[in-house]
Amino acid sequence: MVDYDDTQLNDVFRALADPTRRAMLADLAAGTRTVSELAAPYAISLAGASKHIQVLERAGLVRREVQGRVHTCRLDAAPLHHGAEWLRHYQRFWTGKLDALEALLKAEDAAVPKRARARTSAA
Amino acid sequence: MVDYDDTQLNDVFRALADPTRRAMLADLAAGTRTVSELAAPYAISLAGASKHIQVLERAGLVRREVQGRVHTCRLDAAPLHHGAEWLRHYQRFWTGKLDALEALLKAEDAAVPKRARARTSAA
Numbered sequence: 739m740v741d742y743d744d745t746q747l748n749d750v751f752r753a754l755a756d757p758t759r760r761a762m763l764a765d766l767a768a769g770t771r772t773v774s775e776l777a778a779p780y781a782i783s784l785a786g787a788s789k790h791i792q793v794l795e796r797a798g799l800v801r802r803e804v805q806g807r808v809h810t811c812r813l814d815a816a817p818l819h820h821g822a823e824w825l826r827h828y829q830r831f832w833t834g835k836l837d838a839l840e841a842l843l844k845a846e847d848a849a850v851p852k853r854a855r856a857r858t859s860a861a
Numbered sequence: 862m863v864d865y866d867d868t869q870l871n872d873v874f875r876a877l878a879d880p881t882r883r884a885m886l887a888d889l890a891a892g893t894r895t896v897s898e899l900a901a902p903y904a905i906s907l908a909g910a911s912k913h914i915q916v917l918e919r920a921g922l923v924r925r926e927v928q929g930r931v932h933t934c935r936l937d938a939a940p941l942h943h944g945a946e947w948l949r950h951y952q953r954f955w956t957g958k959l960d961a962l963e964a965l966l967k968a969e970d971a972a973v974p975k976r977a978r979a980r981t982s983a984a
Contacts, residue, residue: 744880749878751874754870755871755878757867763951767954815954818948819952819955822945822952824877824883825948826945828886831936831939831941831942832942
Protein backbone atom coordinates (compact mmCIF):
# COMPACT_ATOMS: atom_id res chain seq x y z
CA MET A 739 0.00 0.00 0.00
CA VAL A 740 2.84 2.37 0.78
CA ASP A 741 5.93 2.61 -1.38
CA TYR A 742 8.20 3.35 1.54
CA ASP A 743 11.12 4.46 -0.56
CA ASP A 744 9.17 6.29 -3.21
CA THR A 745 11.26 9.36 -3.92
CA GLN A 746 8.95 10.64 -6.64
CA LEU A 747 6.01 10.65 -4.24
CA ASN A 748 8.12 12.61 -1.73
CA ASP A 749 8.99 15.15 -4.42
CA VAL A 750 5.41 15.45 -5.69
CA PHE A 751 3.88 16.05 -2.26
CA ARG A 752 6.70 18.41 -1.35
CA ALA A 753 6.06 20.37 -4.57
CA LEU A 754 2.34 20.62 -3.71
CA ALA A 755 3.01 21.83 -0.16
CA ASP A 756 3.35 25.45 -1.31
CA PRO A 757 0.51 27.72 -2.49
CA THR A 758 2.64 29.52 -5.11
CA ARG A 759 3.64 26.20 -6.67
CA ARG A 760 0.04 24.97 -6.64
CA ALA A 761 -1.06 28.22 -8.30
CA MET A 762 1.70 27.83 -10.92
CA LEU A 763 0.41 24.34 -11.72
CA ALA A 764 -3.13 25.72 -12.04
CA ASP A 765 -1.74 28.35 -14.43
CA LEU A 766 0.09 25.72 -16.49
CA ALA A 767 -3.07 23.61 -16.65
CA ALA A 768 -4.42 26.32 -18.99
CA GLY A 769 -1.40 26.14 -21.32
CA THR A 770 2.36 26.64 -21.61
CA ARG A 771 3.94 29.64 -19.89
CA THR A 772 7.35 31.28 -19.99
CA VAL A 773 9.17 31.59 -16.66
CA SER A 774 8.40 35.35 -16.65
CA GLU A 775 4.70 34.68 -17.25
CA LEU A 776 4.66 32.12 -14.43
CA ALA A 777 6.36 34.57 -12.06
CA ALA A 778 4.19 37.59 -12.99
CA PRO A 779 1.18 37.09 -10.66
CA TYR A 780 3.30 36.78 -7.50
CA ALA A 781 5.17 39.31 -5.44
CA ILE A 782 8.38 37.32 -5.83
CA SER A 783 11.59 37.85 -7.77
CA LEU A 784 12.33 35.97 -10.98
CA ALA A 785 14.97 34.06 -9.00
CA GLY A 786 12.36 33.12 -6.40
CA ALA A 787 9.96 31.97 -9.11
CA SER A 788 12.77 30.01 -10.72
CA LYS A 789 13.40 28.13 -7.46
CA HIS A 790 9.72 27.17 -7.27
CA ILE A 791 9.83 26.00 -10.89
CA GLN A 792 12.91 23.90 -10.11
CA VAL A 793 11.02 22.15 -7.29
CA LEU A 794 8.18 21.46 -9.74
CA GLU A 795 10.68 20.17 -12.33
CA ARG A 796 12.33 17.85 -9.81
CA ALA A 797 8.91 16.36 -9.09
CA GLY A 798 8.47 15.84 -12.84
CA LEU A 799 5.46 18.18 -12.85
CA VAL A 800 6.97 20.79 -15.14
CA ARG A 801 8.93 20.30 -18.37
CA ARG A 802 11.02 23.20 -19.58
CA GLU A 803 11.91 23.90 -23.20
CA VAL A 804 14.75 26.36 -23.83
CA GLN A 805 14.79 28.39 -27.03
CA GLY A 806 17.54 30.98 -26.85
CA ARG A 807 16.73 33.05 -23.77
CA VAL A 808 13.10 32.01 -23.57
CA HIS A 809 12.30 29.17 -21.19
CA THR A 810 8.85 27.74 -21.87
CA CYS A 811 7.25 25.54 -19.20
CA ARG A 812 4.51 23.00 -19.64
CA LEU A 813 2.61 20.86 -17.17
CA ASP A 814 3.23 17.13 -16.94
CA ALA A 815 0.36 15.92 -14.75
CA ALA A 816 1.40 12.24 -14.69
CA PRO A 817 3.12 12.45 -11.27
CA LEU A 818 -0.08 13.98 -9.84
CA HIS A 819 -1.84 10.77 -10.83
CA HIS A 820 0.72 8.94 -8.69
CA GLY A 821 -0.18 11.17 -5.73
CA ALA A 822 -3.92 10.75 -6.33
CA GLU A 823 -3.49 6.96 -6.45
CA TRP A 824 -1.76 7.05 -3.06
CA LEU A 825 -4.63 9.08 -1.60
CA ARG A 826 -7.24 6.77 -3.17
CA HIS A 827 -6.32 4.08 -0.60
CA TYR A 828 -7.78 6.34 2.09
CA GLN A 829 -10.95 7.15 0.19
CA ARG A 830 -12.98 4.59 2.15
CA PHE A 831 -12.53 6.73 5.28
CA TRP A 832 -14.33 9.73 3.89
CA THR A 833 -16.75 7.94 1.55
CA GLY A 834 -17.76 5.79 4.55
CA LYS A 835 -18.51 8.94 6.52
CA LEU A 836 -20.40 10.47 3.59
CA ASP A 837 -22.44 7.27 3.15
CA ALA A 838 -23.35 7.40 6.85
CA LEU A 839 -24.30 11.10 6.53
CA GLU A 840 -26.41 10.38 3.44
CA ALA A 841 -28.24 7.57 5.27
CA LEU A 842 -28.87 9.91 8.20
CA LEU A 843 -30.25 12.66 5.94
CA LYS A 844 -32.48 10.17 4.09
CA ALA A 845 -33.80 8.87 7.41
CA GLU A 846 -34.54 12.46 8.48
CA ASP A 847 -36.23 13.21 5.14
CA ALA A 848 -38.40 10.12 5.60
CA ALA A 849 -39.30 11.23 9.14
CA VAL A 850 -40.19 14.84 8.28
CA PRO A 851 -43.38 14.19 6.22
CA LYS A 852 -44.73 12.04 9.06
CA ARG A 853 -44.19 14.86 11.55
CA ALA A 854 -45.61 17.36 9.04
CA ARG A 855 -48.69 15.13 8.60
CA ALA A 856 -49.03 14.82 12.37
CA ARG A 857 -48.98 18.62 12.72
CA THR A 858 -51.49 19.05 9.88
CA SER A 859 -53.96 16.63 11.40
CA ALA A 860 -53.51 18.24 14.85
CA ALA A 861 -54.25 21.72 13.42
CA MET B 862 -9.65 26.13 -8.43
CA VAL B 863 -6.71 26.91 -6.16
CA ASP B 864 -7.14 28.16 -2.61
CA TYR B 865 -4.04 30.28 -2.71
CA ASP B 866 -3.86 30.78 1.03
CA ASP B 867 -4.93 27.32 2.06
CA THR B 868 -2.73 26.57 5.03
CA GLN B 869 -4.32 23.20 5.71
CA LEU B 870 -3.50 22.05 2.19
CA ASN B 871 0.11 23.16 2.68
CA ASP B 872 0.28 21.20 5.93
CA VAL B 873 -1.35 18.07 4.46
CA PHE B 874 0.94 17.89 1.43
CA ARG B 875 3.95 18.68 3.60
CA ALA B 876 2.95 15.84 5.94
CA LEU B 877 2.69 13.44 2.99
CA ALA B 878 6.08 14.40 1.57
CA ASP B 879 7.89 11.97 3.85
CA PRO B 880 7.86 8.16 3.52
CA THR B 881 7.94 7.53 7.30
CA ARG B 882 4.90 9.74 7.79
CA ARG B 883 3.07 8.05 4.89
CA ALA B 884 3.88 4.65 6.41
CA MET B 885 2.62 5.83 9.82
CA LEU B 886 -0.68 6.86 8.21
CA ALA B 887 -0.92 3.44 6.53
CA ASP B 888 -0.33 1.87 9.94
CA LEU B 889 -3.02 4.04 11.56
CA ALA B 890 -5.45 3.13 8.78
CA ALA B 891 -5.52 -0.35 10.36
CA GLY B 892 -6.37 0.99 13.84
CA THR B 893 -5.19 3.14 16.74
CA ARG B 894 -1.52 2.97 17.76
CA THR B 895 0.47 4.24 20.71
CA VAL B 896 3.43 6.51 19.89
CA SER B 897 5.81 3.62 20.73
CA GLU B 898 3.93 1.28 18.38
CA LEU B 899 4.04 3.89 15.61
CA ALA B 900 7.79 4.38 16.10
CA ALA B 901 8.65 0.66 16.33
CA PRO B 902 9.03 -0.25 12.61
CA TYR B 903 11.53 2.54 11.88
CA ALA B 904 15.19 3.00 12.70
CA ILE B 905 14.42 6.30 14.41
CA SER B 906 14.40 7.48 18.01
CA LEU B 907 11.17 8.00 19.92
CA ALA B 908 11.91 11.74 19.73
CA GLY B 909 12.27 11.47 15.94
CA ALA B 910 8.99 9.55 15.68
CA SER B 911 7.36 12.14 17.91
CA LYS B 912 8.40 14.94 15.55
CA HIS B 913 6.85 13.10 12.61
CA ILE B 914 3.64 12.60 14.60
CA GLN B 915 3.57 16.32 15.42
CA VAL B 916 3.74 17.15 11.69
CA LEU B 917 0.83 14.74 11.11
CA GLU B 918 -1.10 16.32 14.01
CA ARG B 919 -0.54 19.82 12.65
CA ALA B 920 -2.05 18.68 9.34
CA GLY B 921 -5.04 17.32 11.29
CA LEU B 922 -4.28 13.79 10.11
CA VAL B 923 -3.58 12.34 13.56
CA ARG B 924 -5.57 12.84 16.76
CA ARG B 925 -3.79 12.02 20.00
CA GLU B 926 -5.50 10.86 23.19
CA VAL B 927 -3.45 11.03 26.38
CA GLN B 928 -4.19 8.63 29.24
CA GLY B 929 -1.52 8.94 31.88
CA ARG B 930 1.76 8.21 30.10
CA VAL B 931 0.17 6.44 27.15
CA HIS B 932 -0.42 8.56 24.06
CA THR B 933 -2.81 6.84 21.66
CA CYS B 934 -2.98 8.07 18.07
CA ARG B 935 -5.78 7.63 15.60
CA LEU B 936 -6.12 8.58 11.95
CA ASP B 937 -8.35 11.44 10.86
CA ALA B 938 -8.50 11.03 7.08
CA ALA B 939 -10.71 14.08 6.42
CA PRO B 940 -7.79 16.37 5.46
CA LEU B 941 -6.66 13.72 2.93
CA HIS B 942 -10.01 14.19 1.22
CA HIS B 943 -9.13 17.86 0.91
CA GLY B 944 -5.85 16.90 -0.81
CA ALA B 945 -7.59 14.39 -3.08
CA GLU B 946 -10.14 17.05 -4.10
CA TRP B 947 -7.33 19.39 -5.10
CA LEU B 948 -5.75 16.67 -7.24
CA ARG B 949 -9.11 15.79 -8.81
CA HIS B 950 -8.98 19.03 -10.83
CA TYR B 951 -6.03 17.59 -12.73
CA GLN B 952 -7.62 14.20 -13.34
CA ARG B 953 -8.63 15.15 -16.90
CA PHE B 954 -4.93 15.22 -17.84
CA TRP B 955 -4.28 11.59 -17.04
CA THR B 956 -7.71 10.21 -17.84
CA GLY B 957 -7.42 11.92 -21.24
CA LYS B 958 -4.10 10.16 -21.82
CA LEU B 959 -5.52 6.83 -20.61
CA ASP B 960 -8.53 7.21 -22.95
CA ALA B 961 -6.14 7.84 -25.85
CA LEU B 962 -4.04 4.81 -24.84
CA GLU B 963 -7.16 2.63 -24.60
CA ALA B 964 -8.28 3.73 -28.07
CA LEU B 965 -4.81 2.94 -29.43
CA LEU B 966 -4.78 -0.53 -27.84
CA LYS B 967 -8.29 -1.26 -29.15
CA ALA B 968 -7.22 -0.20 -32.64
CA GLU B 969 -4.19 -2.50 -32.38
CA ASP B 970 -6.36 -5.36 -31.10
CA ALA B 971 -8.67 -4.86 -34.07
CA ALA B 972 -5.70 -4.90 -36.46
CA VAL B 973 -3.99 -8.03 -35.02
CA PRO B 974 -6.59 -10.63 -36.11
CA LYS B 975 -6.39 -9.30 -39.68
CA ARG B 976 -2.60 -9.75 -39.68
CA ALA B 977 -2.98 -13.17 -37.99
CA ARG B 978 -5.48 -14.20 -40.67
CA ALA B 979 -3.15 -12.95 -43.40
CA ARG B 980 -0.30 -15.06 -41.99
CA THR B 981 -2.55 -18.16 -41.67
CA SER B 982 -3.74 -17.93 -45.27
CA ALA B 983 -0.16 -17.42 -46.49
CA ALA B 984 1.07 -20.59 -44.63
